[in-house]
Amino acid sequence: MTEPNGADNILYVVIGCDCDPDRPQYSGTRYDSRAPLKWRGVREGIRRAREIADGIKDDFGNPPKITWCVRSDLQMDEIYGDCAWPYGKFADLWESLAERGDEIAWHPHLWRWSDEHGCWYQEIEDEEWMRECLREGSTALSAHMGRPSLTSRMGWEFHNNITMQQIDELGIKVDFSAVPGRFTPGHADKWGSVFNCYVDWRNTPEGAYVPSPSDYRREAKTKEEALRVTELPMSIFRSGVLGIASRLRRATKAKSWDRLKQLFSANNGNTASLKAYITIHPYIFSRLVTAKINEAQQNGSALLVTAFHADEILDWRGHGGGLHRCQHFAKNVQRLRREVANARIGVKFVTAGETLQLVGHAEEHTQWRRHYLRRCLA
Ligand SMILES: [Zn+2]
Numbered sequence: 001m002t003e004p005n006g007a008d009n010i011l012y013v014v015i016g017c018d019c020d021p022d023r024p025q026y027s028g029t030r031y032d033s034r035a036p037l038k039w040r041g042v043r044e045g046i047r048r049a050r051e052i053a054d055g056i057k058d059d060f061g062n063p064p065k066i067t068w069c070v071r072s073d074l075q076m077d078e079i080y081g082d083c084a085w086p087y088g089k090f091a092d093l094w095e096s097l098a099e100r101g102d103e104i105a106w107h108p109h110l111w112r113w114s115d116e117h118g119c120w121y122q123e124i125e126d127e128e129w130m131r132e133c134l135r136e137g138s139t140a141l142s143a144h145m146g147r148p149s150l151t152s153r154m155g156w157e158f159h160n161n162i163t164m165q166q167i168d169e170l171g172i173k174v175d176f177s178a179v180p181g182r183f184t185p186g187h188a189d190k191w192g193s194v195f196n197c198y199v200d201w202r203n204t205p206e207g208a209y210v211p212s213p214s215d216y217r218r219e220a221k222t223k224e225e226a227l228r229v230t231e232l233p234m235s236i237f238r239s240g241v242l243g244i245a246s247r248l249r250r251a252t253k254a255k256s257w258d259r260l261k262q263l264f265s266a267n268n269g270n271t272a273s274l275k276a277y278i279t280i281h282p283y284i285f286s287r288l289v290t291a292k293i294n295e296a297q298q299n300g301s302a303l304l305v306t307a308f309h310a311d312e313i314l315d316w317r318g319h320g321g322g323l324h325r326c327q328h329f330a331k332n333v334q335r336l337r338r339e340v341a342n343a344r345i346g347v348k349f350v351t352a353g354e355t356l357q358l359v360g361h362a363e364e365h366t367q368w369r370r371h372y373l374r375r376c377l378a
Pocket of ligand 1: 018020107109154155156
């Protein structure tokens with residue numbers, strides 16, 4: 001394929017944004033409070049992110065498209081009386097973003113209130129509750145949007161067999177939650193929750209796949225019936241040094257020896273698979289970009305899938321905020337554009353839902369499509 005800048009190879013880029021309320025590390029409400037939440041990230045961060053992104057263009061003349069993932073789940077219902085309250089409250093914002101070619105997707109969290117502990121925690125065991133949370137969240141969001149959402153991105157990037165089957169039953173076509181190789185055992189945190197951040201994506205492939213109903217982390221085997229949803233994993237890169245640093249950081253949060261052992265056995269050898277949000281330090285993000293450029297040069301095309309949170313785009317210079325920051329976002333967007341051009345490959349920004357159109361058969365889940373996805377997006 002020959003692209004507009006004359007490059008033979010092309011890098012497709014998906015950027016997702018989790019439009020959560022402000023988190024405690026970004027001056028948001030603690031998890032041991034049922035009070036209404038703060039939404040400065042959505043009110044101010046989203047417009048700022050759009051302005052920054054509009055400063056660059058891909059080889060098709062378009063600024064980065066962003067897939068905005070809007071909360072709709074039982075926590076919102078409990079606090080505001082409507083699962084999809086964040087859609088209704090900021091409807092003008094979502095509609096103006098959708099009009100300009102961004103995608104509005106669904107971001108459900110399984111936050112459940114514990115009377116015993118007096119806090120929100122991540123529910124990962126109660127099947128009935130998890131199914132209800134997703135069914136109600138999806139129905140409410142569709143009602144507000146006037147159409148079903150095509151795409152989902154799960155809170156904490158968590159899935160298990162129940163949740164993957166449920167989003168499939170709800171008609172979601174693309175889910176971009178997987179982080180291949182990642183396992184975190186879940187933990188209490190200093191912001192009041194007794195348990196959250198559990199994920200298990202061990203043995204998940206790096207390319208898009210159609211999951212097995214009996215193991216959400218892998219593609220269905222030849223004789224096994226597959227689900228219909230396409231799982232689009234976040235892009236990862238491998239690094240020995242950064243892998244050790246990341247595991248040490250997580251180890252400090254592990255509460256027991258068993259969890260610690262699980263953590264250190266999750267990645268074999270010295271090279272860990274790491275995801276990189278587009279708001280992380282440019283040193284780390286550039287590792288991901290370099291890996292993806294190499295892949296596009298070798299295979300003709302590659303897909304980079306990254307994300308960020310709305311509260312990270314507020315101005316945190318000198319006062320508070322976490323590892324992920326607005327100024328990193330601006331540098332990473334510009335650096336991505338520059339490095340792709342220097343490598344003489346083309347870049348095209350797409351929404352998560354549009355990755356289905358890359359193969360031209362958005363509604364069909366054929367063997368051919370699976371094969372194509374594996375070949376082009378791996
Ligand atoms: Zn979230």
